[in-house]
Amino acid sequence: MKPVHTIDDVIITLGNIILESKTNNNPLGYFATLYRKVTIKVKEGVDNDFFDDGPRMEKLDVIFANRYLDAYFTFQENKTVTKSWEKAFNLSNKYWPIVLQHLLIGINAHINLDLGIAAAEVAKGEDIENLKGDFDKINEVLSSLVKEVENDLAEIWPTLKKILKWTRKVDDFLVDFSMKLARDGAWEFAKELSSSPGNMITELIRERDVKVAEKARIVIKPGFIVQIVLMIVRLGERGTIKDKINDLNE
Template structure:
């Protein structure tokens, strides 16, 4: 199969828009992560235009390589081909009824940050200069780490009594905290620094090993234990709106959230 790939950040946004529109038509939760990621890409593009990054040219190259890993996985799955295991697991959950919005988003973030980001960072670097990327890498993560706050706001709109439930139990709230964005991005940077040192004949085996570990995290996100899973099923039964409406709501919330984020 010839997998569609972007060559510029504008093409990344265009492809994201197409995935989102297809997902809305198909009422597929796959569009939830695509919408979230689109808004991050728009913010990175703005940061490049504003000279907020140390090296804008390198940042666009990183953004495109990073995005293309997700885009490739999406089109492979849609063509009934097998993408990386963690992406396959994420996409498979979009075909099931029970996962709630936050689980769909965390599954996408898990695959993209814990697997794809480190590989992309290594691919725009060498063992000698990867340290030069750290400042811009951290700025990307300032944007990525803003996702959780926006997601929680979106969830509360979709299911308004969530605020009461989180205060009442504390358990579901810990689910957001336990999936630590700081841990994920620090792990991605550590992985990038290890990955960039590998000889070519070890790259594929390293990716497969990392992919298997990240898939185990995905399984925990999908099934976070009896108590939290029961709460999530209750939330799912009372979620408002169609998948298409949830995607629209997420875009509105993330656009508002991104207005408060500075690179």
């Protein structure tokens, strides 16, 4: 895959992945659909001067997206990807994970690992604290989508919200992977990379990847009670993979 160079390229490429996923009934299309929504919101923010530095934010978005796209296409070629993305992509081969699990495990890899790397790269040669304001504004973009995603999931299975509220354990499962917490961790990782010598970066990323991949276990094996609840949700999910992608895309 050739790297993308603009935010419009990112949106087009994600659209192609979504189309391919619908054609092949591939659950990887769930995360790509959410990610495309986020990217469109970021583009709107850049176009409407929501960010302090629009061109820098587009550069960050493109660097960030290239990490996911490179991992996605590398995995399609049966080549080695980061442990974090390997966990996420392998989940697509299993029947039982619900849409929410596919989304969360993608968020885990992309935000907990990739975002810090992208932020440190775009701030290279400058004080990374200058990026903090726009980095925080990304939180606002994501927060606006959380409620939207909850509603999309409720379309796929209407009683999902009731079940999530019914058991505190499932609430804890979701809290562990809240986007805000993930992004806070990503900022700390970005600062660590930014303040470290160049010869340490590869090892820091490797160590972070191991930790993020380990965290994926919360999504894959969330415990007996949560797993039973999620299996009930899975049996009640409406429609084919294509239908679910369409629901998320609306």
